[in-house]
Amino acid sequence: MKNNKIVIYIGLLASGVLLGWFIFSNSSTKESEHNHDVAKETSQFWTCSMHPQIMQTEAGDCPICGMDLIPAESGSDGLLANQFKLTENAMELANIRTTIVSNENRKDNAIKLSGKIVINEDETGTQPAHFNGRVEKLYIKSLGEQVQKGQAVAEIYSPELISAQQELITAYRMKESQPNLYASVRNKFKNWKIHDSQLSQIESSGKVISQFTIYSHVAGIVSEIVVNEGAHIMDGAPIFKVTNLSTVWANFDVYENQISLFKVGQDVSIITNAYPNKPFNGKVSFIDPILEAKTRTVKLRVVLDNKQKIFKPGMFVEGTIKSMILSKEQTITIPTTAVLWTGERSVVYIKTDPTQTVFEMRKITLGNQIGNNYEVLEGLQVNDEIVTNGTFTVDAAAQLQGKKSMMNKEGGKVMTGHEGHLGMENNPSKNNKNERIKVSDNFQNQLKVIFNDYLKLKDGLIKDDTDNVTEESIRLLDNLSKVDMKLLKDNEAHNQWMSLEKKIKASATSISNISNIESQRNYFKHLSSHLISTIQIFGVKEKVFVEFCPMVDDNNGAYWLSREEKVINPYFGGKMLTCGEIKQIIE
Numbered sequence: 233m234k235n236n237k238i239v240i241y242i243g244l245l246a247s248g249v250l251l252g253w254f255i256f257s258n259s260s261t262k263e264s265e266h267n268h269d270v271a272k273e274t275s276q277f278w279t280c281s282m283h284p285q286i287m288q289t290e291a292g293d294c295p296i297c298g299m300d301l302i303p304a305e306s307g308s309d310g311l312l313a314n315q316f317k318l319t320e321n322a323m324e325l326a327n328i329r330t331t332i333v334s335n336e337n338r339k340d341n342a343i344k345l346s347g348k349i350v351i352n353e354d355e356t357g358t359q360p361a362h363f364n365g366r367v368e369k370l371y372i373k374s375l376g377e378q379v380q381k382g383q384a385v386a387e388i389y390s391p392e393l394i395s396a397q398q399e400l401i402t403a404y405r406m407k408e409s410q411p412n413l414y415a416s417v418r419n420k421f422k423n424w425k426i427h428d429s430q431l432s433q434i435e436s437s438g439k440v441i442s443q444f445t446i447y448s449h450v451a452g453i454v455s456e457i458v459v460n461e462g463a464h465i466m467d468g469a470p471i472f473k474v475t476n477l478s479t480v481w482a483n484f485d486v487y488e489n490q491i492s493l494f495k496v497g498q499d500v501s502i503i504t505n506a507y508p509n510k511p512f513n514g515k516v517s518f519i520d521p522i523l524e525a526k527t528r529t530v531k532l533r534v535v536l537d538n539k540q541k542i543f544k545p546g547m548f549v550e551g552t553i554k555s556m557i558l559s560k561e562q563t564i565t566i567p568t569t570a571v572l573w574t575g576e577r578s579v580v581y582i583k584t585d586p587t588q589t590v591f592e593m594r595k596i597t598l599g600n601q602i603g604n605n606y607e608v609l610e611g612l613q614v615n616d617e618i619v620t621n622g623t624f625t626v627d628a629a630a631q632l633q634g635k636k637s638m639m640n641k642e643g644g645k646v647m648t649g650h651e652g653h654l655g656m657e658n659n660p661s662k663n664n665k666n667e668r669i670k671v672s673d674n675f676q677n678q679l680k681v682i683f684n685d686y687l688k689l690k691d692g693l694i695k696d697d698t699d700n701v702t703e704e705s706i707r708l709l710d711n712l713s714k715v716d717m718k719l720l721k722d723n724e725a726h727n728q729w730m731s732l733e734k735k736i737k738a739s740a741t742s743i744s745n746i747s748n749i750e751s752q753r754n755y756f757k758h759l760s761s762h763l764i765s766t767i768q769i770f771g772v773k774e775k776v777f778v779e780f781c782p783m784v785d786d787n788n789g790a791y792w793l794s795r796e797e798k799v800i801n802p803y804f805g806g807k808m809l810t811c812g813e814i815k816q817i818i819e
Contacts, residue, residue, distance in 0.1 A: 270488050272556070276335070278303060314636045315584055318629055323589055326623035327819070330583050333612050343493060345532065346810040347484035348546040349504075352535065354546060355476035357450035361465045362425045365390030370474050372459050375453040379474055386471055387443045397440040404435045411432060425449075432639045436793060455545075477545075480538045482514065484551050485529040487783075496554065500534050503551045504543070512536060516553075517693070527807065556644055564612055565605040568813045570620045571598070573629060573782050575790050579638050581626045583617040585637045591619065591626055593636045604813075624816045625777075629742070656667045660695055669728065671770050675719040679710045679790045680772040686763055687795060689743070693756060693802035694809070698749045705744040705752075712737055735762040753803050758789045764793060767818050775819050781812035791815070 246671040276303035278288045292301055302319065309316065318328070359379075373383050379385070400417050407414035423429055426444060434441060452474030459471055482502055486494060498516045518533040534551065535545055570580050578598050581591045596611030610619070619626050630637040686709035692700035712733065720726040741761035745753050767776055777794045784790035784803045792802055799812040 237314045315590050316630055316635045318589045326622045328627040329620055330617050331620040333614055333616040335614050339749050343553040345484040345551045346808055347482050347549050347551055348365055349545050350481050350483055350494045350545045351475040351545050352479045352481050358470045358473050359450050360468050360470050363390050363467050364392055365461055367461050369464055375454055376622055379448050379451055381451045382449045384445050385448045386446045389443050393444055394440055401438055478539050480536050482531040482534040482536055482549050490527045503550045504547055513747050527817045553612045564608045566608055567620045568604050568606055570618050572623055581619040594601055633726050671725055672719050676771055676773050678715045679770055683772050685711055690802045693753055696749055697749050698806040699805050701752050702744055705740045708740050732762055732766045737755055760792045777814050778816035779812050780815040
């Protein structure tokens with residue numbers, strides 16, 4: 233009996249344990265699921281489509297721009313250290329576009345070069361004096377005159393010739409008895425290019441001529457006049473120079489990294505501003521073997537037929553090399569808009585996952601520039617997807633999220649610009665506050681006036697016209713003072729404009745106070761940086777191109793603004809007008 237009770241107790245205990253486990257296990261499971269759901273709910277973050285650095289645990293408005301926050305996309309925690317993600321909405325608003333890298337046989341590429349028409353130095357001539365004397369009268373007085381062979385060009389008084397004439401008159405009287413002496417004296421005048429008719433006049437009259445006429449033995453257009461009336465001149469010294477403009481030279485600047493692309497005999501198509509729709513054809517006739525150290529360029533020469541007098545020395549021209557074959561091997565090329573420069577290195581942004589908007593910066597090594605493309609020697613592979621439009625915006629997002637970026641090699645958090653640190657110095661991508669702030673149309677119209685003054689100032693730099701640059705900088709300052717800050721109702725907009733207005737004023741004032749064109753260009757670099765920030769933030773209700781030349785400021789590079797897609801460089805005057813490329817389009 234006792235043993236039966238023990239068995240029953242053990243059975244009841246086992247049943248109780250099993251029932252308790254079932255009850256409390258189920259309860260624990262529900263509690264765990266509940267806690268997981270709570271955690272899941274509290275882990276939801278909200279962000280701004282235009283300011284991805286904003287992360288909040290509750291929905292609401294963006295503290296920067298006031299836009300409604302949207303749910304942050306999941307999965308970003310799995311990104312690598314220097315990857316970052318943009319929302320689809322931000323991609324569309326910033327007009328960010330990507331391109332798949334490919335390789336191809338690069339044939340028939342159009343390589344554009346900037347150049348200038350100069351005289352053909354092989355077709356020039358010099359009219360010298362043939363004896364010592366003083367210029368009594370000069371018949372050639374203006375450049376561009378047409379001179380024919382045999383034309384009287386100057387009258388010279390020469391004491392040396394007066395003595396020689398007296399000797400000639402004496403020898404002429406003795407020519408029957410001393411013919412050799414007479415012939416010797418007469419031949420002396422031939423060395424001085426004195427005509428027989430003049431000698432015969434002296435002999436028959438027996439009178440000394442005080443002034444001798446010099447006749448031209450060269451023909452062409454006068455390109456230089458070396459002497460003026462009353463000047464003393466030496467035997468063999470030039471009086472003037474002429475050139476034959478039936479042919480001219482077009483000299484082009486070729487950058488150091490492009491030299492290997494050219495050879496004598498290549499076809500060149502040339503366009504002038506005077507005849508923009510009429511191409512002229514020529515061939516490369518000469519490539520200078522000496523590199524210009526200051527500009528890092530060599531001269532490439534094309535001889536042009538000019539019988540119709542279309543080309544004028546001093547004209548700017550643009551040449552396009554045709555039928556180029558760069559390599560028999562396949563070459564990776566990318567659009568120039570994909571590349572960001574720091575002066576020391578080149579970077580692009582890679583879309584790391586074709587199914588997600590995840591990006592990371594990558595350093596690359598560039599080869600030659602061919603038209604609107606670069607060869608890539610290192611850093612990219614076929615089928616890589618890179619950002620080709622909106623590159624600056626992507627770079628700004630990388631900086632804001634503390635990732636590696638163009639100006640931040642190592643990554644790490646940077647100031648966002650919302651703490652009062654606005655500025656971009658030499659590079660627009662350094663401006664971390666380049667998102668658009670909503671302002672009134674009236675304020676944008678006033679900024680457009682400033683922008684128009686800036687463009688006129690830039691035109692003065694292009695023409696090397698320092699007086700015009702000074703005048704336009706003063707006009708810009710005057711219109712800057714008329715901008716009505718009362719139109720800015722938002723404190724953020726007001727503070728941003730106050731900071732930018734001071735910097736624009738400082739740069740424009742510096743330009744207006746100096747007359748040296750190179751110093752004006754140096755301050756123009758800073759003025760451009762501040763104005764780029766201004767237009768990025770506030771807009772001017774039109775499309776604006778941000779353009780860049782890597783060779784400015786000892787190859788540190790500099791930016792400027794343009795209303796036109798065509799690149800016209802304000803930093804070198806007429807030397808390298810087309811050096812540069814479009815880096816961003818602000819709309």
